[in-house]
Amino acid sequence: MQAITQLVLDENNIAFHPMMGNSYQLNGISKEIIILLRDSKSKHEIVELLSQRYDTSYNELFIDVSDLFSKLKVYGLLG
Amino acid sequence: MEKLAYEKPTINKIDFAMASKYGSPINTQKVRTEIDGISVNELTEKFGSPIFVFSERKMEELYNNLYSAFSSRYPDVQFGWSYKTNYLNAICKVFHRLGSCAEVVSEFEYQKARALGIEGKDIIFNGPYKPYEDLKIAVQEGAKIHVDNLFELDDLEKIATELGIVIPLAIRINMDIGVYPQWSRFGFNYENGDAYEAIERMYKSKKMKLVGIHSHIGTFMLDANAYRNATTIIMQLKEQVERDFNSEIAYIDLGGGFASKSNLKGIYQSTDVIIPTPDDYAEAITNVIYDLNKSENLPKLYLETGRALIDEAGYLLTSVHGYKRFPDGKKGYILDAGVNLLYTSTWYNFNIETDKHYEGENEPSLLNGPLCMNIDIIEENITLPPLNRGTVLSISPVGAYNYTQAMQFIRYKPAAVLIDRGGKARCIKEVDDLATINYKEI
Numbered sequence: 087m088q089a090i091t092q093l094v095l096d097e098n099n100i101a102f103h104p105m106m107g108n109s110y111q112l113n114g115i116s117k118e119i120i121i122l123l124r125d126s127k128s129k130h131e132i133v134e135l136l137s138q139r140y141d142t143s144y145n146e147l148f149i150d151v152s153d154l155f156s157k158l159k160v161y162g163l164l165g
Numbered sequence: 166m167e168k169l170a171y172e173k174p175t176i177n178k179i180d181f182a183m184a185s186k187y188g189s190p191i192n193t194q195k196v197r198t199e200i201d202g203i204s205v206n207e208l209t210e211k212f213g214s215p216i217f218v219f220s221e222r223k224m225e226e227l228y229n230n231l232y233s234a235f236s237s238r239y240p241d242v243q244f245g246w247s248y249k250t251n252y253l254n255a256i257c258k259v260f261h262r263l264g265s266c267a268e269v270v271s272e273f274e275y276q277k278a279r280a281l282g283i284e285g286k287d288i289i290f291n292g293p294y295k296p297y298e299d300l301k302i303a304v305q306e307g308a309k310i311h312v313d314n315l316f317e318l319d320d321l322e323k324i325a326t327e328l329g330i331v332i333p334l335a336i337r338i339n340m341d342i343g344v345y346p347q348w349s350r351f352g353f354n355y356e357n358g359d360a361y362e363a364i365e366r367m368y369k370s371k372k373m374k375l376v377g378i379h380s381h382i383g384t385f386m387l388d389a390n391a392y393r394n395a396t397t398i399i400m401q402l403k404e405q406v407e408r409d410f411n412s413e414i415a416y417i418d419l420g421g422g423f424a425s426k427s428n429l430k431g432i433y434q435s436t437d438v439i440i441p442t443p444d445d446y447a448e449a450i451t452n453v454i455y456d457l458n459k460s461e462n463l464p465k466l467y468l469e470t471g472r473a474l475i476d477e478a479g480y481l482l483t484s485v486h487g488y489k490r491f492p493d494g495k496k497g498y499i500l501d502a503g504v505n506l507l508y509t510s511t512w513y514n515f516n517i518e519t520d521k522h523y524e525g526e527n528e529p530s531l532l533n534g535p536l537c538m539n540i541d542i543i544e545e546n547i548t549l550p551p552l553n554r555g556t557v558l559s560i561s562p563v564g565a566y567n568y569t570q571a572m573q574f575i576r577y578k579p580a581a582v583l584i585d586r587g588g589k590a591r592c593i594k595e596v597d598d599l600a601t602i603n604y605k606e607i
Contacts, residue, residue, distance in 0.1 A: 101176075109179040111526055116174035142171035150551075153490050154174045160494035161178060 090163045091124050116154055172524045173551035194550055197518035197559040201584040205482055205520050205557045212592055214484040215502035217568050217581040221259055223478035228263045234443035238451040241465045245289045247421055248274040250471025250565045255583050255593035257281055268469040272299035304332055311335045311379045313352055325372035335377030342394035348383050355398055368410050378403055381420025389445040396450050400457035418467035419450055425476035427562050428514040472565040479564025485556040496530045503534015503541040508570035510543055520557040523550035536575050
């Protein structure tokens with residue numbers, strides 16, 4: 087099971103991983119991305135969905151979402 | 166449907182050990198939107214990026230602060246603008262307008278000063294390497310020659326014979342002033358008697374006479390007492406020479422080395438705490454002159470301050486080209502300016518400011534330049550909010566040495582802009598191009 091599915095998210099954009107004992111500060115959009123990831127959405131699907139909602143280009147979103155994925159991997163939250 | 170405002174996604178592991186009574190670096194942002202009233206974005210849009218920007222107002226403020234610290238204590242003070250610190254013509258002109266003569270250390274700096282209309286008598290010619298022909302021109306034009314070594318003394322004796330004149334000279338000396346490592350490479354040593362012996366030689370030849378004594382004890386001197394010690398030795402030597410050779414030493418020159426308000430790597434106190442004030446330096450030097458002067462006249466006091474007069478007046482504006490995430494989790498920004506333009510990055514922690522407040526959490530980042538070289542790192546560990554492509558960063562203080570020592574390496578050397586006293590920006594040096602690079606190639 088991906089560690090990201092075990093994250094506990096709260097309304098203040100704090101995430102907690104009970105097994106690792108780590109807490110994370112998120113912002114609104116990263117919280118949204120994590121929820122989409124837990125719904126088994128792919129990177130492309132996430133970028134597509136967000137580009138319809140947010141005032142930015144698909145290309146910029148793709149770079150930024152890729153960057154978030156890299157960081158989730160560094161934290162051991164994503165395989 | 167109206168789209169929502171976008172903010173880059175961020176996630177940062179919370180490190181509870183980082184919390185302290187001083188707050189968290191996660192939330193601190195340093196922002197510089199303008200320099201002397203002109204937006205940094207406007208400057209890069211108009212003049213390009215990267216670009217060096219110099220503030221004439223700041224130069225004037227630094228000059229006046231230092232000059233008044235000395236002139237309020239001592240009646241005869243002359244500053245010499247240290248060309249090597251920044252020899253862009255427009256910068257030299259500002260300091261000459263403020264009253265500085267020129268202090269040069271090579272034939273090309275000498276020619277630059279002459280081309281700017283500075284008379285030979287208002288040029289101090291320092292340095293360990295003065296080619297014969299250039300030395301001869303400087304002598305003929307009445308420049309203040311500060312002798313560095315015995316070979317130069319031989320050359321001067323020969324020039325005096327050729328021209329049939331007695332050359333007035335100053336001698337550069339080095340000495341133990343309690344700051345180590347001691348700068349003993351330049352000039353003649355005082356303690357071992359080399360300096361006195363060289364002076365004796367001058368007088369024996371009857372072709373040279375000593376009119377000045379010069380020292381330059383180091384750079385970025387954090388202890389004003391070092392100048393007290395240097396002035397003491399210079400004044401003792403002055404008295405000895407005047408007594409032994411019945412000759413008046415008209416001036417003494419304490420060189421430069423005054424620190425600017427830059428954050429040195431490895432020093433964690435505020436610059437306000439560790440950097441001596443202009444008054445500290447002035448007090449240390451002038452008190453000793455008054456205490457030890459035994460001549461009828463006080464010697465003229467020369468200072469060759471460079472760094473302390475220009476460093477804080479210079480900025481390098483650079484733009485974010487992109488970023489990538491490294492395997493260790495750190496974010497690495499690619500900038501359009503690198504260490505090829507920032508010689509002082511070896512020993513300064515620069516003040517790095519963003520062009521506006523950015524939303525999002527700060528995270529540990531790395532600032533890389535554009536060079537395809539692994540060493541091109543401007544800042545290894547800086548906490549920054551998520552920046553956009555095109556974000557303009559202001560890097561300061563970079564007024565001293567960075568432009569003159571900037572390397573034309575891999576990328577073209579950038580343009581430089583001066584913001585004048587009236588708050589108007591003008592290009593004082595255009596960006597290099599292929600013609601500049603290929604110039605003189607055969």
